[in-house]
Amino acid sequence: MWMGPYSVLNLLGLAIQSCFIQNILLFYFLGMCSYLACSNKLKTSNGLGLAVFVVMSLSGVLNWLVHNFITGEGALKWLTFTGINAAHINLSFLEFLIYISVIAAFVQVLEIVIDKFAPALYRALGMYLPLITVNCAILGASLFATVRAYPFVPNLVYVASAGLGWWLAIALIASIREKLTYSNIPAGLHGMGMTFVMTGLMALAFMGFTGIALDHISETDTYPLLVQEEQVQPEQNVKF
Amino acid sequence: MAGKGQQFTSGKTLLFVIVLCFTCALVLSVLADVLRQPQLDARELYKSKQLLRAAAILSDENVFLLNDTFASYDRSKGTLIPTPSQKERARDRDILTLFETRILARVTNDTGQVLTFEQAGLDEEAYLRDHAKYGFANLPYKLVYIVQPNLPPNQLSPDLLPYGYVIPINGYGLWDAIYGYLGLKADADTVLGMTWYDQKETPGLGGNIVLPEWQNQFKNKVIFQKSPSGTTDYARAPLGIKVVKTTVQETYGKTAPAASAVDGIAGASITVVGVNEALRNSLGPYRPFLIQAHQQEASQ
Amino acid sequence: MKLRHYYTDQIWKNNQILVAILGICSALAVTIKVNVALTMSLSVIFVTGFSSLFVSLIRNITPPNVRMIAQLAIISLFVIIVDQVLKAFLYEMSLTLSVFVGLIITNCLVMGRAESMAKNVSPLPAFLDGLGAASGYALILLIVGVIREFFGFGSLFDFPIIPKSWYATPEHPDRYVNSNLMALAPSAFFIIGAIIWLRNVLAKEEDL
Numbered sequence: 001m002w003m004g005p006y007s008v009l010n011l012l013g014l015a016i017q018s019c020f021i022q023n024i025l026l027f028y029f030l031g032m033c034s035y036l037a038c039s040n041k042l043k044t045s046n047g048l049g050l051a052v053f054v055v056m057s058l059s060g061v062l063n064w065l066v067h068n069f070i071t072g073e074g075a076l077k078w079l080t081f082t083g084i085n086a087a088h089i090n091l092s093f094l095e096f097l098i099y100i101s102v103i104a105a106f107v108q109v110l111e112i113v114i115d116k117f118a119p120a121l122y123r124a125l126g127m128y129l130p131l132i133t134v135n136c137a138i139l140g141a142s143l144f145a146t147v148r149a150y151p152f153v154p155n156l157v158y159v160a161s162a163g164l165g166w167w168l169a170i171a172l173i174a175s176i177r178e179k180l181t182y183s184n185i186p187a188g189l190h191g192m193g194m195t196f197v198m199t200g201l202m203a204l205a206f207m208g209f210t211g212i213a214l215d216h217i218s219e220t221d222t223y224p225l226l227v228q229e230e231q232v233q234p235e236q237n238v239k240f
Numbered sequence: 241m242a243g244k245g246q247q248f249t250s251g252k253t254l255l256f257v258i259v260l261c262f263t264c265a266l267v268l269s270v271l272a273d274v275l276r277q278p279q280l281d282a283r284e285l286y287k288s289k290q291l292l293r294a295a296a297i298l299s300d301e302n303v304f305l306l307n308d309t310f311a312s313y314d315r316s317k318g319t320l321i322p323t324p325s326q327k328e329r330a331r332d333r334d335i336l337t338l339f340e341t342r343i344l345a346r347v348t349n350d351t352g353q354v355l356t357f358e359q360a361g362l363d364e365e366a367y368l369r370d371h372a373k374y375g376f377a378n379l380p381y382k383l384v385y386i387v388q389p390n391l392p393p394n395q396l397s398p399d400l401l402p403y404g405y406v407i408p409i410n411g412y413g414l415w416d417a418i419y420g421y422l423g424l425k426a427d428a429d430t431v432l433g434m435t436w437y438d439q440k441e442t443p444g445l446g447g448n449i450v451l452p453e454w455q456n457q458f459k460n461k462v463i464f465q466k467s468p469s470g471t472t473d474y475a476r477a478p479l480g481i482k483v484v485k486t487t488v489q490e491t492y493g494k495t496a497p498a499a500s501a502v503d504g505i506a507g508a509s510i511t512v513v514g515v516n517e518a519l520r521n522s523l524g525p526y527r528p529f530l531i532q533a534h535q536q537e538a539s540q
Numbered sequence: 541m542k543l544r545h546y547y548t549d550q551i552w553k554n555n556q557i558l559v560a561i562l563g564i565c566s567a568l569a570v571t572i573k574v575n576v577a578l579t580m581s582l583s584v585i586f587v588t589g590f591s592s593l594f595v596s597l598i599r600n601i602t603p604p605n606v607r608m609i610a611q612l613a614i615i616s617l618f619v620i621i622v623d624q625v626l627k628a629f630l631y632e633m634s635l636t637l638s639v640f641v642g643l644i645i646t647n648c649l650v651m652g653r654a655e656s657m658a659k660n661v662s663p664l665p666a667f668l669d670g671l672g673a674a675s676g677y678a679l680i681l682l683i684v685g686v687i688r689e690f691f692g693f694g695s696l697f698d699f700p701i702i703p704k705s706w707y708a709t710p711e712h713p714d715r716y717v718n719s720n721l722m723a724l725a726p727s728a729f730f731i732i733g734a735i736i737w738l739r740n741v742l743a744k745e746e747d748l
Contacts, residue, residue, distance in 0.1 A: 005374060022415070029725065032564040033648040073369060093272035093624060096642050097264065097616045104609050130608070136565040136646040143639040148416075149373050188740040192561055193733045200729030207724070211510055216412045248603035256603055260610055264617045271621060275628040282631035438635075443572055444692060444723040507720065 001068070004151035011157050013214025019161040021210055024137050025169040026203040028144075031137030035170050036195055038128065045174035047121070048128050049167030055110065056138050056166070059103045060159025063142040064152060066102060071095040099142050100133075107133045137166050173199060285332055288339035290437040294406050294423035295387045296459070297338065300452035304330050304338075306390060313338065318392045341396065342388045343406075347381035350525075352532035354384070373417070375410035377522045383408055384529060387423070401540055404432055405533060407526055411518020414510040416440040418449075418518060424463070428533035429472070431481065434458040446511025457502040463523060464530075466496040474531045480520040483512045546665045550672035556649045557680045557732070558739045563649030566640045567681055568728040574697050577685030579626075579633050581678030583641060585671060587618040588650050592658040592670030599659045611654045612645065619644045649677055684731050692722030 006014070024030050031052070039045050069075055071094055076086035111129050115122045122129075132138065141162045145155050176198055185194055292298040296305055297320075304311040304320050310327050311320040313334040318341065347360050347367075357364040360381045368383070376383040385406035388396050405428060409420045418439040423432035434455050441447045448454055464477045482501045484491040492498035504512050523530075556562045563584075570580040591614050595602075602610050623641045626634040634641070644650060653673050658666040689695060694702040721727050 027725070029568040029728075030565050030643065032568075033562055036561050036564065074366070090276075093268050093620060094265070096620050096623070096645060097268070097613065100612050100616055100645055101609070104612060133608070133612075134646045134648060134651050136643050136648075139646045140565075140639060140643055143642050147639060186737070188737040188744070189733070193736040193740065196729050196733030196736065200726040200733065203726040203729065204724070207726075210414065213412065248605075253603040253606055256601065256610075257606055260613055264613055267617060268620055268624075271624055275624050278628035279624070279631075282628055286631050286635075442723065444718055444720060 002152045004154065006151065006154045009214055010216070011154060013212065013216070014154055014157050015161040016209075016212055016214065017161075018158050019165040019168065020206060021212060023165040023169055023206055024141060024162045025166050026199070026206045028140065029203075030140040031135050031166055034128070034131055034135055035166075035173065036192065039170055039174040039177055039195070042171065042174045042178055044124075044128075045170045046167075047124050048132075049170050051125055051129060051132055052135060052137065053160070053163035053167050055103070055107060055132050055135075056141050056163035057156070057160040059106050059138060060141055060145060060162075061156055062102050062106065063099050064145065064150075064155045066098050067095065067146050071098060095146070099139060103138055103142075104133045137162070169202070172202065281332075281336070284339070285336060287437070288335050288343075290435045291343060291385060291406055291421050291423075292335065292339060294421035294433045294435045295343075295404055296423060296432040297342075297387070298330060298335065300455075301327075302329050302335075303327050304334075318394075320390050341393045342390075342403075344386040344388065344398065346384055346386055348384050348526065348529040349381055350528060352528035352530075354386070354529070355381070372419075375419075375522060376408055377410070377525045382525060382529070384526070385421075401537065402426055402533075407523065409434075409518050409522040411514050411521060413439055413441045413449075413514040414446050414508075415442070418511075418514060420518070422458075422463075422519070422523070424530075426533070426537045428530040428537070429462045429464050431458045431461045431463060434481075441508070441511050445505065446508040446514075448505050448508065449511060449515060454502075454505065461502065462499050463519075465500045468496050470496065474527075474534060478520075479523045479527060479530075480516065483515050485509070485512070543665060543668065546668040547672035547675070550669065551676045551679060552739075555676040555680065555739075556652070556673050557677055558736050560652065562652045563647050563677050564732075566643050566647060567677070567684070567732070568725055570637065570640050571681055571684040571688055571728050572723065572725075573689045573693070574682065574685045576633070576636055577681045578678075579630070580637065580640065581674070581681050583619075583622045583626075584644055584647065584650070584677055585674040586622060587615065587644050588653055588670040588674040589667055590670075591615045591618050591650060592653050593663050593667040595654045595658040596661060596663045596666035602659070607659070608655075611651065611659075615650050615654065616645050649673060680732070680735065683735065684728050687731055688722045688727060691719045692727075694718055 018024070022028065025032070025035060034048065038048055067075070069078060071091045073090055073092065074087050076089050076091070079086040107129065111122075114125070114129070141159045144162075145158055148158075150158055173195065177195065180194065180198075189197070289298060289302070293300060296308070299305050299310075304313055306320045306322050309322045309324045311322045312326065312328045313319075313330065314321050315334070318337075320338075345364065346354050346356060347362065348354050349360075357367065362381060367381075371379060371383075385408075386398075386402045387404040387406060388400060389403040391400075404426055405424045407422045407424065409422050411418055416439075418436055418441070420434060420436035420439075422434050424430065425432055436450050436455075439447070439449060441449065458481060461481055462472070463479055463481060464472045464474055465479075466472050467477070478500075480500070482497070483504050484501050485504045487503045488498050488501045492501055550556065554560070557564065557567060566580060566584075571577045591611070594614050595611055598610070619642065622644070623634070626637070626641060653670050657669045661669070686696065689697075690701065694700060
């Protein structure tokens, strides 16, 4: 439940996978709305990226707890110590509702906390903080983690890296857009059209990371079989 | 507009929230209850179809098969009867009935012994749920499906020689894990069929592993690689079907490894490697069971 | 505003994807084939229409400080209904759509309609507005889906369009190679970018 069969190397692979290869913005295209609307300046993009990273990581952990102790299949078996046999109650139909409520509540609490302890940051983020609640990427990261049934630590690594990946993508597009204000592009493509094309190109570029498979869990040693395969090779020369 | 300027006290807000939550929960609970059985049936039907396709009892167009000819299900007898000239799509109800009567879920251990879930001390539902993600090959008790012959339900018993076996296969493709079923004949060597029921590969490239044209190549291949002389050393031969980079004709010609190889998919090299390793790593731990099943069939 | 304008306005003139740039998230990953795009479109039309309707119905009794979470709850209710129905009756489609049905909850389009229109107008216009916005979304989704499936797989609705007899010979049965770029997700970006360009050009010509 905590680590599962994942080794530390698997965790590193998982981090690379969710940050670069299956970047939640450039591969799954989640979180596009705020990405397109707020990526004009690098400074605001950084603030937004940081906020999304924090919310995604922590709400991802909270939602893991919700899934494993409330809404998953057979998740309520911990209630047996109170005498109620709840192992067969399946609350999975409430999952979406509880996830989004957890995220909304968490963002609300975070807003209050930031306002109290870092007012400058609160002013900088301005209206973006409540918008994060409806950021597809945050709910998306929780949903993907649920579907893939990660244990606790891999789940934490996954949602944190997904948040970092989102931040990376928005920072990249903001820096490109800042430079693009001086470029000569057709009038019809100004603004959104060009951003779309650029994002598509960036998405294609990120696909170049494919193939780093450190997060695959290998339980069997495949070397002995490789040796046997080598012995079979010479037979190829026998032609009938 | 009525309501503008109306003061909302904390009490009213709380009441509103409670009523809203209660209403939503009520609607959803009723809906979930009503839809629970159709959902379970849909899931079972999907799994049954994939498994029956791997066992060559169902074609990819959802027509029943009996020894490679089209068949239809006779509800009064409870068996399949051949209808070579008629291609009748199988009814969902019949597929589920056939699955329930002819497919037995068992576990096998490291000595090749076949046990029921009760005999192994396992709860079937919990076992299937807990190990669905990482696969069954490396557990002390490994899941195996026994496919019983085409007989009326009252004539079926666990002691009969099976029609075949289905082994669950899992591994990693390019993007995510891949899960499938491999159907074997009673000799536990020749392949009946192969299906992939859960994969997230690139459509058009690696995603082609679910296409019937590609899966049909697995039919009649052998999982125990033959030695050059044509015999099979069940204890030591490499186990698995190899997906080659180009075509089997080019790579192996007519040599012994060709009977355990299929053509590759252009542009899907990582998925293909994933399939190879999935087959190898999933079948390897079943070797004692496969040898024992083969001997059982050979002695009859 | 005439009642039917609530519906027709949203389809092209104020198309939510092209003009307001809302609702992109799921528009890109589910346009790989037309049947997937169609299922997604119908789901969004259902959710947007009915959530706008219900948000409008309770707009006078909703306390302002829980307004947003109330809207989210109503939207989630309808999304869960769609998800449960898909799992029961269109199981294989629900496997293909997987998490993207759940992501309709955070689809800016649905939330945008509830926030900007539904809470201010009476139920029937709100309902039509929701249906219209989602229909505009569906239009774009289907256009992208048709382009991607046709060029990426040579089929429409899984029905092969380009006949094998046009290109296959016994020696080279695979001579026609589909555009693999269309099978990959970034192609949806390029297509939508092009449609935005087209729309901007057309809108400018109208103004002149």
